[in-house]
Structure formats: C-alpha cells, structure tokens
Amino acid sequence: MIIEFGLYALVLSLATAIVLSVLPIIGARRGDANLMAVAPVAALGQFVLVTIAFGVLMHAHLVSDFSVANVWQNSHSLIPTLYKVSGVWGNHEGSMMLWLLILSLFSALVAIFGGNLPATLRANVLAVQGWISAAFILFIVLTSNPFLRIMPPPPEGRDLNPVLQDVGLAIHPPLLYLGYVGFSVCFSFAVAALMEGRIDAAWARWVRPWALAAWTFLTAGIAMGSYWAYYELGWGGWWFWDPVENASFMPWLAGTALLHSALVMEKREALKIWTVLLAILTFSLSLLGTFLVRSGVLTSVHAFASDPSRGVFILAILVIFIGGALTLFALRAGSLTAGGLFAPVSREGALVLNNLILTVSTATVLIGTLYPMALESLTGEKISVGAPFFNLTFGLLMLPLLLAVPFGPLLAWKRADLLGAAQRLFFAVAAGFVIAIAIWYLENGGPVLAVLGMALAFYLMVGALTDLWLRGGFGKVPFATALRRLAGLPRSAIGTAFAHFGLGVSVLGIIAVSAFQTENVLEMKPGQTVEAGGYVLKFEGMQRGQGPNFTEDRGTFSLSKGGTSLGPISSSKRVYMARQMPTTEAGIRTFGASQFYVALGDVMPDGGIVVRVWWKPFIVCIWFGALIMMFGGFISLSDRRLRVGAPSRRAKKAAAPALEAAE
Amino acid sequence: MTRKQKRLAIISGGVGFIVLAVLLIMFAFSQSVSYFYVPGDLQKADVKPGTRIRLGGLVKTGSWVRGEGTTSTFEVTDTLSTVKVTYTGILPDLFREGQGVVAEGAFVAGNPVFVADTVLAKHDETYMPKDVADRLKAQGVQLSGKETVK
Numbered sequence: 001m002i003i004e005f006g007l008y009a010l011v012l013s014l015a016t017a018i019v020l021s022v023l024p025i026i027g028a029r030r031g032d033a034n035l036m037a038v039a040p041v042a043a044l045g046q047f048v049l050v051t052i053a054f055g056v057l058m059h060a061h062l063v064s065d066f067s068v069a070n071v072w073q074n075s076h077s078l079i080p081t082l083y084k085v086s087g088v089w090g091n092h093e094g095s096m097m098l099w100l101l102i103l104s105l106f107s108a109l110v111a112i113f114g115g116n117l118p119a120t121l122r123a124n125v126l127a128v129q130g131w132i133s134a135a136f137i138l139f140i141v142l143t144s145n146p147f148l149r150i151m152p153p154p155p156e157g158r159d160l161n162p163v164l165q166d167v168g169l170a171i172h173p174p175l176l177y178l179g180y181v182g183f184s185v186c187f188s189f190a191v192a193a194l195m196e197g198r199i200d201a202a203w204a205r206w207v208r209p210w211a212l213a214a215w216t217f218l219t220a221g222i223a224m225g226s227y228w229a230y231y232e233l234g235w236g237g238w239w240f241w242d243p244v245e246n247a248s249f250m251p252w253l254a255g256t257a258l259l260h261s262a263l264v265m266e267k268r269e270a271l272k273i274w275t276v277l278l279a280i281l282t283f284s285l286s287l288l289g290t291f292l293v294r295s296g297v298l299t300s301v302h303a304f305a306s307d308p309s310r311g312v313f314i315l316a317i318l319v320i321f322i323g324g325a326l327t328l329f330a331l332r333a334g335s336l337t338a339g340g341l342f343a344p345v346s347r348e349g350a351l352v353l354n355n356l357i358l359t360v361s362t363a364t365v366l367i368g369t370l371y372p373m374a375l376e377s378l379t380g381e382k383i384s385v386g387a388p389f390f391n392l393t394f395g396l397l398m399l400p401l402l403l404a405v406p407f408g409p410l411l412a413w414k415r416a417d418l419l420g421a422a423q424r425l426f427f428a429v430a431a432g433f434v435i436a437i438a439i440w441y442l443e444n445g446g447p448v449l450a451v452l453g454m455a456l457a458f459y460l461m462v463g464a465l466t467d468l469w470l471r472g473g474f475g476k477v478p479f480a481t482a483l484r485r486l487a488g489l490p491r492s493a494i495g496t497a498f499a500h501f502g503l504g505v506s507v508l509g510i511i512a513v514s515a516f517q518t519e520n521v522l523e524m525k526p527g528q529t530v531e532a533g534g535y536v537l538k539f540e541g542m543q544r545g546q547g548p549n550f551t552e553d554r555g556t557f558s559l560s561k562g563g564t565s566l567g568p569i570s571s572s573k574r575v576y577m578a579r580q581m582p583t584t585e586a587g588i589r590t591f592g593a594s595q596f597y598v599a600l601g602d603v604m605p606d607g608g609i610v611v612r613v614w615w616k617p618f619i620v621c622i623w624f625g626a627l628i629m630m631f632g633g634f635i636s637l638s639d640r641r642l643r644v645g646a647p648s649r650r651a652k653k654a655a656a657p658a659l660e661a662a663e
Numbered sequence: 664m665t666r667k668q669k670r671l672a673i674i675s676g677g678v679g680f681i682v683l684a685v686l687l688i689m690f691a692f693s694q695s696v697s698y699f700y701v702p703g704d705l706q707k708a709d710v711k712p713g714t715r716i717r718l719g720g721l722v723k724t725g726s727w728v729r730g731e732g733t734t735s736t737f738e739v740t741d742t743l744s745t746v747k748v749t750y751t752g753i754l755p756d757l758f759r760e761g762q763g764v765v766a767e768g769a770f771v772a773g774n775p776v777f778v779a780d781t782v783l784a785k786h787d788e789t790y791m792p793k794d795v796a797d798r799l800k801a802q803g804v805q806l807s808g809k810e811t812v813k
Contacts, residue, residue: 024689030675037764288711341666341669342669343669344669344673344676349673352673352677353676356676356677356680357680358683360680360681361682364684364687364688368687368688371692381698382698382699383697383698383699384691384696384697384698384699384717384767385695385696386695386697388691388695389692389694389695389696390693391682392687392690392691392694393687393688393691396687397684397687491794521733521752521753522732522733523732523733532678573756581754581757582757599753601753601754602729602735602753602754604729605729610733610753612752612753637755
C-alpha cells in the first residue's frame with residue numbers, strides 16, 4: 001500500500017509542477033498578483049510531494065521490500081543499513097529520484113529566499129523550474145518508475161553492485177547533484193530575464209549566490225568522486241578523463257566562468273548578454289551530462305541498465321530545453337543593452353580572459369568527449385580519446401589562466417596597472433621558485449618541468465595570499481590594525497583568496513604526483529620486502545576473512561621507515577556472495593600529504609602474490625585543495641552583500657532583516 | 664584607446680586564442696587517438712608496429728598462461744580469428760576466460776604478439792565492453808546471456 005502511496009505522491013507532484021509551469025507565467029504577463037502568488041506555494045507543495053515519494057522509496061529499501069523491483073534488483077537483506085540508504089540512488093530509477101528531489105529542493109529554496117525578488121521575476125523563475133521538474137517527473141513516471149512491483153515477491157534481493165558498497169555512495173551523488181542541479185536556478189533566472197527582456201546588475205546579484213552555492217557543491221562532489229574512484233577501484237588513479245567524469249567537469253568549468261562573469265555584471269553592468277548565455281550553457285552542460293550518464297550511450301559504472309526509450313526521452317528533454325533557451329536568447333539578446341566600458345588591462349579584462357580560457361577549455365573537453373560518439377554514429381569507426389588528448393589540449397590551454405589567476409584580484413576595475421600588479425606579485429614568483437627548488441632538492445631531483453609546475457603551484461598560493469596581505473596593509477600599518485582591516489574585508493574577497501589558494505594546492509598535488517610518484521608491480525612471498533618512497537613494505541601473509549555479505553582474502557603487510565615500525569597496512573580481494581563478483585580493496589596509509597598505496601593482484605601457483613605498490617607524494621593536496629576551494633565558496637556565500645537587494649538598498653531594507661532571520 | 668580599438672583588442676585576442684585551441688585540438692587528435700579493432704579487422708587494416716590501438720574481443724578459453732613474475736599471455740578472439748596478447752601487470756578483477764576484454768597497446772615490429780600496457784574488463788560481472796559486443800554481433804558471433812551488454 002505504502003508503495004502505491006509513493007507513486008501517487010509522485011504523480012501529484014507532476015500535477016503541481018504543471019500548475020507551477022503555467023499559472024505564474026500567466027500571472028506575470030497580466031500583472032495578476034494572485035496568480036503569481038501561486039508560484040511559491042506550488043514550488044513548496046511540489047517539494048513536499050517529491051520528498052514523500054522519495055521517503056517511500058527509501059523506506060522500501062530500508063525494510064528490504066523485495067516486492068518492489070527496484071529494491072529487489074539493487075539491495076540485499078544482509079547489506080549494512082548505510083548501504084540500504086545510499087543504495088536508493090545507486091541505480092538508475094533512484095538516482096533520477098534524487099535528481100528530482102534536489103531540483104524540487106532548489107525550487108523550494110528560491111520560493112523561500114526569493115522574497116526580495118520582483119514579483120514577476122520570482123514567478124517566472126519558479127515557473128521555469130516547474131517546466132524542468134515536470135519534464136523530469138514525466139521521465140521518471142513514464143520510463144523509470146521506481147515503484148514497480150513484482151509478483152510474487154522474491155525472497156532475496158540481487159544485491160547492490162559491490163563497487164558501490166562504500167560510504168562514498170552516501171556522499172558523492174548528493175553533493176554532485178546539489179551542484180549539477182543547482183545550476184538549474186541560474187538557468188531559470190536567465191530564461192526568466194529573457195522572457196521579461198530586462199536585465200541589470202541586480203539580476204547578477206540575485207543569481208550569484210545560487211551559482212556560488214551550486215559551484216561549491218559541485219567542487220566537493222567532483223573531488224569526492226575522484227577520491228572514491230582512487231581508493232575503491234584499486235587502480236591508483238584519481239582522474240581518468242572518462243566521459244562520465246568529463247560530464248561533471250564541464251558544468252564545473254562553465255560554472256566557474258559564470259561565477260566570474262556574474263561578478264563583472266554585478267559590479268560594472270558589463271558582459272550582460274554573455275553572462276545570461278553562460279547561465280544557460282552551464283545548466284545545458286548539466287543536462288548533457290545527465291543524458292550521457294543516464295541514457296546508456298556510454299558504458300561505465302555510472303550507466304546502470306539502460307533502455308533505449310530512456311535515452312530518447314532525455315535527448316528530447318535536452319533538445320527542448322537547450323534549444324528553447326538558446327532560441328529565446330537569440331530572439332531577445334539584441335534587446336539587452338550593452339553595459340560599461342573598460343580597458344583591456346583591467347579587472348574586467350582579466351575576468352574576460354578567465355571566461356575566454358574557461359569556455360574554450362570546456363569546449364575542448366566537450367569535443368574530446370563527444371567526438372568519438374559522433375564519429376561512431378557517422379562512420380561506424382570506433383576510436384578512443386583518452387588522457388593523452390586531454391592532458392595535451394586542456395593542460396596547455398589552462399596554463400595561461402593559472403599564470404593570470406593571482407593578477408585578477410590585484411587589478412583595478414575599468415583601467416589597471418599591469419606592471420604595478422606584476423611588481424606586487426614579485427614576491428609570489430620568487431617564493432614559488434624557492435619552495436619548488438627546495439622540494440626538488442628533497443625529492444633528489446626530477447624533471448625540470450616538474451620544478452616549473454611546482455613553482456606555478458606555490459606562486460598561485462602565495463599570490464592568493466598577496467591580495468589579502470596588501471588589502472590588510474600588512475607591513476605598512478601596525479599588525480593589529482592590519483588584522484582588523486583583514487577582518488573587515490568583504491567576505492567575498494576572503495572567499496576568493498581561499499578559492500585561488502585551494503586551486504594552487506590542487507595544482508601542487510597534481511604536479512607532484514605526476515612527476516614523483518613511483519609504481520612497482522611485483523610478486524611477493526611472505527617475509528619479502530619492497531621499498532617505495534623511503535618506506536619499506538614487508539609482506540606478512542594472507543588470511544581469510546568474512547564480512548556481512550562477502551568473503552575476503554586479506555594480505556597483511558607491515559610498513560617501516562629507517563628501521564622504525566609504522567604499523568600494519570592491508571589490502572584484500574573480496575568476493576561478494578550475491579553476485580559472485582570480485583573486488584579489490586586497496587590498502588592506503590597517509591603520511592603528511594603523501595600516501596602509500598598497496599593493491600593485491602592474483603595469487604600465484606607457488607604461493608606468492610602479485611602486489612602493486614605506489615608511493616604517491618602530495619596526492620592528498622589534490623582533494624585538500626578542492627576542500628579549500630569549497631570552503632572559500634562558503635565564506636563567499638556568507639557575504640551579506642549577496643543577501644541584500646542590489647540597486648535600491650534602502651528601499652529593500654525592510655525585507656532584508658526578515659530574510660536574514662529566515663536563514 | 665578608443666572604444667573601437669578596445670573592442671578590437673579584446674576580440675582579436677579572443678579569436679587568436681580560439682584559433683590556437685583549434686590547432687591544438689587537431690594536433691592532439693592526430694597524435695593521441697587510438698582506434699578500436701577486433702582480431703578479424705587486423706588483416707584488412709594495416710596497423711603499423713608501434714601504433715597504439717585498442718584490441719577487443721573474448722578471452723579465448725584455455726589460452727590464459729601466467730608467465731614469469733607478473734607477465735601473462737592470453738588470446739583475444741572474435742571466434743573467427745585470434746590474436747595473442749602479452750601483458751605485464753595486474754589483470755583486472757573481472758578478467759576471465761570466455762569473457763569480454765579490451766587490451767590497449769601496440770604490436771612490436773616482426774612479432775605477431777600484441778603487447779598490451781592496459782587491460783580493461785570493467786566493473787561488473789555481466790558487463791561486456793559495448794565496443795566489443797557491437798563488433799562481435801556485427802561479425803555474426805552468438806553471445807550467450809553471460810556477456811550481455813549492460
């Protein structure tokens with residue numbers, strides 16, 4: 001009964017979404033306040049209904065109700081509770097439900113926090129959210145119904161894919177979707193503004209927090225996915241340029257560009273048309289990603305059982321939304337007035353450079369991802385575009401951006417002094433080289449390119465701090481005064497510094513691990529040792545073990561350095577019983593920012609075992625840098641300027657405190 | 664600078680960068696794209712030694728031999744023709760005889776054995792690389808349910 005109730009709630013949410021799609025727009029056209037007032041109510045109602053439907057599905061997974069096909073296919077009565085919960089979205093239907101839940105959540109948030117928006121804009125934005133919701137609910141109900149029953153109910157489930165039985169599944173998809181789907185709000189704002197034909201600095205100020213929030217979550221989601229793949233798959237790699245990874249990376253790149261161009265629009269009223277276009281493109285890339293991952297055109301761990309009708313349906317959604325938005329853009333963009341002027345060398349100029357490089361890089365990734373599919377469908381020829389392609393193109397194209405990042409915040413709006421900024425960055429450049437050479441010395445040499453790369457990373461970090469240093473006036477005014485000034489800086493400036501610093505940290509990790517990691521594949525017998533990164537690994541022996549739903553062969557090793565024991569490290573081969581599927585659990589020990597990584601291979605006939613041993617210097621920096629970027633995003637989000645109405649601050653004063661109280 | 668010159672400077676910079684990117688992409692495509700073959704294609708296609716390709720098919724039953732240390736050899740077949748492959752390293756968990764596999768690597772001059780540096784047999788026991796399944800079907804190979812495309 002309860003299952004049917006969930007389906008009923010889902011169908012009702014479709015009705016609500018359709019109401020939300022239609023009435024507020026009519027209201028906005030006619031200036032009917034009552035019709036426009038339907039929007040927030042419908043958005044909240046839709047969120048409640050979708051939450052009920054999602055809750056019902058989760059309940060079915062928690063109690064292992066195998067009469068539901070979705071639970072039967074993707075769960076097992078023996079798996080730990082955490083995996084029963086996260087298993088809800090570890091399959092096609094459930095992950096679409098999560099997608100929808102988060103989309104509805106964002107609509108509800110716009111309804112709640114949109115009190116300071118003009119009534120027509122709010123009505124239109126929510127209506128566009130309603131269109132997207134309606135399309136996806138329709139998709140779920142028609143092609144991916146998670147509430148289908150099977151009769152008679154099987155006694156036992158077919159288990160969750162063992163690769164997904166990890167805490168990563170509880171964290172990575174929700175974070176990723178919060179980012180992916182969060183950009184829908186920017187899209188809705190862009191479409192609503194185009195419908196009204198009016199767009200100004202205030203629009204950018206309203207959009208920026210949403211873009212920032214989505215970007216922050218997407219950063220965290222991608223980093224989490226990368227770390228998960230790194231430790232779970234046992235291949236020791238952290239990024240494979242797999243089409244599915246690219247699918248999430250492209251909205252991130254475009255979203256990063258959007259954040260920066262919205263800044264120009266907010267402060268200087270320039271780049272309006274471009275920013276609106278970027279808002280549309282960013283969410284279009286999210287939709288494209290959803291299509292690539294969910295339609296089954298790609299084979300990967302993310303593409304669960306696929307069905308051609310789903311692919312066609314998502315493709316239709318993709319074409320209607322992207323095509324529709326771009327057509328609207330083409331019709332209306334001409335009527336948007338161009339904004340402020342600026343010299344090529346200025347803060348605006350730097351942000352234009354940022355946008356140019358980010359969008360061209362996004363296009364490169366897009367081409368590399370889609371070209372093999374296009375070629376195959378046109379000529380039938382199958383090719384693979386892998387890491388070498390992306391490293392060469394994307395890597396080289398991003399290089400000038402990385403060099404320019406520290407300059408951005410140091411340049412003045414309208415017209416800036418490039419030489420002056422370069423002089424102020426002299427310390428950052430020098431510090432970068434000194435630290436990089438010191439590390440090069442400690443690592444006993446290495447390629448020259450690695451030294452240059454690490455110098456770049458430290459230059460980014462010190463450069464990010466330089467802005468704060470100069471703004472606080474450290475070294476010029478007493479230290480306490482400078483600290484006070486620093487605390488008084490707008491939060492967005494501090495957030496920027498953090499995000500740019502985090503970028504430097506990630507770059508450091510990427511360069512260091514590419515240049516200095518060591519890999520060793522060998523056969524080991526008990527008692528045998530191998531050395532990597534100055535650490536000595538000794539193979540102690542194999543043991544059999546038993547988990548709740550798997551059996552494992554565990555290889556135990558001990559680590560030591562310079563004769564001092566550092567304790568055990570183990571890696572195992574598991575066989576999950578329900579699916580008879582083997583997986584490898586890597587053994588990882590972290591020392592500072594570096595990691596020692598062991599993965600087991602096959603047992604040899606003579607009793608030895610094949611072992612893969614990596615030393616991965618500074619690898620943790622890759623994800624730690626992303627965490628710092630995320631932290632910068634949150635600091636920037638807390639900037640109160642983002643929450644106060646832009647142009648007529650006084651008139652909005654009454655609304656602002658209420659808003660803050662609500663948060 | 665006048666308004667016109669400013670705009671010109673920004674636009675020409677942008678166009679220059681895009682041209683550069685396009686050239687780079689074309690260069691990268693010519694350098695680092697690997698083609699996919701099943702064993703039956705190799706007679707027709709003239710694959711030069713040293714050219715990176717991806718070789719897909721089924722691991723021939725009974726062909727998997729573990730050599731010294733971590734080197735193994737096996738045969739990849741599309742049931743019509745067969746290519747011998749050698750690989751040094753750890754084979755993926757799901758590598759099994761009779762199941763789908765994709766080996767990446769190149770031929771060495773004067774030797775019919777394919778030297779793989781990467782072997783993929785992906786995430787799932789019912790998974791068969793789509794490339795492999797499509798081509799095997801095109802060659803008229805009957806697939807049992809076990810290797811269904813997922």
